Amino acid sequence: MRGGRAMRRAIAAACVLLAAGCAVGPDFQRPAAPEVTRYRATPAALDDPRLVDGAEVPEKWWQLFGSPPLNALVERALAANPNIDAARAALLAAQETAAAQRGAFWPQASASLAPTRQRIADSLSSPLNSPVNPFSLHTAQLSIGYAPDVFGGTRRQAESLAAAAEFQRFELAAARLSLATNVVTAAVQEAALRGQVAALEKSVALAAEMLALYRRQLALGAIAEAGVVAQEALLAQSRAALPPLRKQLAQTRNLLAALAGGFPDKELEQRFDLEHLTLPRELPLSLPSTLVAQRPDVRAAEALAHAASAQVGVAEANRLPQFSIDAGIGSVALRLGELFKAGGGFWSLAGAVTQPIFDGGALSHRQAAAQAAYDQAMAQYRATVIAAFQNVADTLHALEQDADGLREAAVAERAAARSLAIARRQAELGDVSHLALLNAEQSYQQAVVGLVQARASRYADAAALFQALGGGWWHQPDLAPGERR
Numbered sequence: 449m450r451g452g453r454a455m456r457r458a459i460a461a462a463c464v465l466l467a468a469g470c471a472v473g474p475d476f477q478r479p480a481a482p483e484v485t486r487y488r489a490t491p492a493a494l495d496d497p498r499l500v501d502g503a504e505v506p507e508k509w510w511q512l513f514g515s516p517p518l519n520a521l522v523e524r525a526l527a528a529n530p531n532i533d534a535a536r537a538a539l540l541a542a543q544e545t546a547a548a549q550r551g552a553f554w555p556q557a558s559a560s561l562a563p564t565r566q567r568i569a570d571s572l573s574s575p576l577n578s579p580v581n582p583f584s585l586h587t588a589q590l591s592i593g594y595a596p597d598v599f600g601g602t603r604r605q606a607e608s609l610a611a612a613a614e615f616q617r618f619e620l621a622a623a624r625l626s627l628a629t630n631v632v633t634a635a636v637q638e639a640a641l642r643g644q645v646a647a648l649e650k651s652v653a654l655a656a657e658m659l660a661l662y663r664r665q666l667a668l669g670a671i672a673e674a675g676v677v678a679q680e681a682l683l684a685q686s687r688a689a690l691p692p693l694r695k696q697l698a699q700t701r702n703l704l705a706a707l708a709g710g711f712p713d714k715e716l717e718q719r720f721d722l723e724h725l726t727l728p729r730e731l732p733l734s735l736p737s738t739l740v741a742q743r744p745d746v747r748a749a750e751a752l753a754h755a756a757s758a759q760v761g762v763a764e765a766n767r768l769p770q771f772s773i774d775a776g777i778g779s780v781a782l783r784l785g786e787l788f789k790a791g792g793g794f795w796s797l798a799g800a801v802t803q804p805i806f807d808g809g810a811l812s813h814r815q816a817a818a819q820a821a822y823d824q825a826m827a828q829y830r831a832t833v834i835a836a837f838q839n840v841a842d843t844l845h846a847l848e849q850d851a852d853g854l855r856e857a858a859v860a861e862r863a864a865a866r867s868l869a870i871a872r873r874q875a876e877l878g879d880v881s882h883l884a885l886l887n888a889e890q891s892y893q894q895a896v897v898g899l900v901q902a903r904a905s906r907y908a909d910a911a912a913l914f915q916a917l918g919g920g921w922w923h924q925p926d927l928a929p930g931e932r933r
Contacts, residue, residue, distance in 0.1 A: 472599050472604075492845075492847070499730075517719070525708045528709030531627065546610045549605055556594070566585065588788070590778060600761060601768075607761075615751035648690055722904065722907075746829070746836050756824075776795060776796045847906070868892045
């Protein structure tokens with residue numbers, strides 16, 4: 449009993465030391481948002497879609513494109529993509545590692561039972577001892593060890609591992625955001641390729657019809673053979689442009705299957721055409737002061753800086769005295785049934801303080817290395833912040849140019865359509881040859897291809913803006929506990 453009271457007093461004393469101690473090293477402070485009030489030197493001139501300053505980025509931003517097949521495919525990808533499973537497992541591993549480190553705050557206890565059978569040499573045995581030789585010895589013991597965290601090295605290590613778990617949390621958010629963006633972008637790419645293939649197939653058909661017309665005229669002696677050969681070359685060039693587009697379309701379908709966690713041997717149910725996608729009429733534009741809190745890559749860089757800051761404290765604490773308390777209580781008997789009887793008990797209590805004296809400068813260099821690693825992490829954080837603002841500015845410029853490009857492509861398509869309509873009326877009246885009509889139709893199909901590409905660029909860059917603004921991951925409770933807005 450007295451041994452048990454002694455151990456309790458030792459543990460209580462250690463807890464007092466721990467409570468009185470302070471954690472050495474820097475206390476990490478979350479970097480303030482940069483003093484930036486706008487993303488560009490000049491405001492974005494964008495009316496369609498309209499930018500809404502300070503608007504909230506929705507969690508499921510892809511639903512704004514108005515495509516149920518797209519919504520279904522994104523949700524399937526988020527649920528089945530193995531990269532998301534890997535990121536989730538990495539987060540769990542980091543969280544469990546951080547939880548394991550917190551166990552160092554508590555005393556470590558272990559129990560042991562050691563039965564032994566031994567014989568003592570006759571020349572060493574005492575006549576006062578039991579004449580039984582060999583004999584059995586049973587030892588039961590409870591051992592308790594405790595290392596008071598006087599200077600906070602253990603706390604800093606736990607802080608570093610907790611920050612590492614935060615890094616993995618933001619990596620998971622970034623993986624989800626990238627996956628959703630890649631699915632949307634691939635779906636837009638598929639829709640654009642389908643439109644281009646359809647327009648080019650019509651151009652090929654028109655070129656083939658023109659070649660047939662040339663050959664009839666050649667048979668009648670109305671034109672020279674050179675005109676037929678030129679048209680054959682034009683038709684071959686048009687046909688040669690189709691296989692690369694069809695290859696891209698097939699590869700895009702394979703990409704969508706892979707993003708959704710499937711294999712390309714099974715055809716996807718979803719098919720995408722530009723006519724079934726809707727560009728959001730309004731696009732949110734977060735305030736610059738909130739961007740660093742919304743971007744998962746910025747938050748991940750911040751978590752790495754936090755982990756590096758805590759490691760400075762760990763390295764500093766390793767240069768200071770290390771305290772430990774060890775206690776043991778148990779019983780020993782010749783027979784198992786006699787354990788814990790009077791006279792067989794024993795206990796021990798020991799404390800130790802260890803101070804590094806000479807290590808060839810290893811500990812001081814490790815602390816300097818930890819400080820340099822922290823400076824590196826902070827520099828990388830600042831670089832990530834700058835890249836985030838550049839990303840948003842680039843996307844805003846792209847959306848502006850997309851609007852101009854779509855406007856010019858639409859003008860070209862309407863002009864080609866009017867030219868085709870005029871050629872058709874003239875052909876009906878006999879004022880223009882059938883060959884001129886086919887040329888007008890081919891020009892119109894080329895204008896359609898340009899319009900398809902311009903529309904697809906706007907959809908893709910709209911998705912890029914949602915990604916650049918963080919994608920609304922903070923609305924997800926499993927990723928942002930305590931941070932929902």
